[in-house]
Amino acid sequence: MTRESERAVPAWRPEIATRREFLAGVGALLLLLSAGCAGGGGGSQGGSRAVEHRYGVTRISGRPRRVVSLGYQEHDFLYALGIKPVAVRYWYGDRDDVIYPWAEDEAGDVDPEILNMPFGQLNFEKIAALEPDLIMGVYAGLTREEYETLSEMAPTVAQPRGYVNFGAPWQRATLMAGRAVGREGRARRLVSGLERRFEEARREHPEFDGATVAVASYGNGEKIGFFSSQDARARFFTGLGFRVPERLEELARESFYGTISPERMDLLDADLLVWCQLASTEGGREAIEGDPLVRRLDASREGRVVFMExxxxxALQFGTVLSLPFLLERAVPRIAAAVNDD
Structure with a gap:
């Protein structure tokens, strides 16, 4: 398996702003999909079914056997559902494959073909040669033109309505994938099981409830990125009870991220400051900790900082039904220690 070591999408990458909205939204979504409101019959055993998305409705018959996963982390959802795609899309990092530790058991010994297709550069000829019977693109940021071209090859599921590109919550993505492959019951169980894990974490850590969090990416230090509640990274923390400060939400507007100049580093001061994407940070953690503008933040001086390394x-960047349990187990103790730092 070969691929170039270039990022497939911009380094930055919609929406559950509060715990109440988080739970209510999931409950409503489960009710809708279990009632078949996405159109068509139930399809739980691989029968005919329909999946709604931004560009219309995709109708799927039977149990797909040659699934191509074009969403950057979408293969996680498929593996969780017991589906092994014939090809998956490379995203980032100097890795020989795209299967991360949390998905290794589900992926098994079957190696998918790795598609090195940066954002906006789909190789339609190569995709067609894979002879897919289903193409999943919930996290691919497909344009209408790309969707229409792919749909000529096989039934294609694009990103859902109502969310920015790459912004569908993991619950929505799991349920869409479950419906597409005819395994809705399994998808619902995955969602409810992971929801219970988040609920347990909130009960164990009431100090998270209502606390503010800024999830940031340092980059080269010239422009500091941050993530809104429409992004998977920040949404992990809102799922724990945190909230993104309104000032950052306003700066990001309708996007999943925004940028600030180093001189406005003060905008990142929050009850918890999280630095992510350290692998793409010039100088890594040391560069961040050595920046005088970072060091003067209250969060930095008081030790309310977590470095996601x-x-x-x-796991934070993937934000999937497989990576989030991995993250809950390993990151929550660090988060609690930072928030409770005296």
Whole structure:
């Protein structure tokens, strides 16, 4: 398996702003999909079914056997559902494959073909040669033109309505994938099981409830990125009870991220400051900790900072039904220690 070591999408990458909205939204979504409101029959055993998305409705018959996953982390949802795609899309990092530790058991020994297709550069000829019977693109940021071209090859599921590109919550993505492959019951169980894990974490850590969090990416230090509640990274923390400060939400507007100049680093001061994407930060953690503008933040001086490094950072960026349990187990103790730092 070969691929170039270039990022497939911009380094920055919609919406559950509060715990109440988080739970209510999931409940409503489960009710809708279990009632078949996405159109068509139930399809739980691989029968005919329909999946709604931004560009219309995709009708799928039977149990797909040659699934191509074009969403950057979408293969996680498929593996969780017991589906092994014939091809998955490379995203980032100097890795020989795209299967991360949390998905290794589900992926098994079957190696998918790795598609090195940066954002906006789909190789339609190569995709067609894979002879897919289903193409999943919930996290691919497909344009209408790309969707229409792919739909000529096989039934294609694009990103859902109502969310920015790459902004569908993991619950929505799991349920869409479950419906597409005819395994809705399994998808619902995955969602409810993970929801219970988040609920347990909130009960164990009431100090998270209502606390503010800024999730940031340092980059080269010239422009500081941050993530809104429409992004998977920040949404992990809102799922724990945190909230993104309104000032950052306003700066990001309708996007999942925003940028600030180093001189406005003060905008990142929050009850918890999280630095992610350290692998793409010039100088890594040391560069961040050595920046005088970072050091003067109250969060920095008081130790209310968490650095997401290595596989923790990867799990946060993926934000899937497989990576989030991995993250909950390993990151929550660090988060609690930072928030409770005296």
């Amino acid at each position: 290595g596989t923790l950072d990867d």
